[in-house]
Amino acid sequence: MAIDYQIIGQRLQDSRKAQNMTQEVLAEKVGITVVYLSKVENGRVRPTLELLDDLCSTLGLNLSKLLTGVQIQEANYANERVVALLRSCSPDIKEAALDILERLSQIK
DSSP, rough: OOOHHHHHHHHHHHHHHTTTHHHHHHHHHHHHHHHHHHHTTTTOOOOOOOHHHHHHHHTOHHHHHHHHHHHOTTTTTTTTHHHHHHHHHHHHHHHHHHHHHHHTTTTO
């Protein structure tokens, strides 16, 4: 699957405009030129993942949503995957995995 830099750029531009932020302000905040930001927003360059992450952080976007257009918001979106993985484990591994999940669930 190819990355569509025009769509990514459009999403960035839409988010920037929704926040009434100019290209000048955004470019300054992430440390790039306005010309380069314009090229990113128009899909004419291939920005690094680091730059895309910086842009997302500045705009309050989720990087995965920027790249895929999908924001996973459901609390149980990975439940089926976890259950399937646990089913494929031996009893000893299941116990260790559950212990890890329990500890992770306590992190706030």
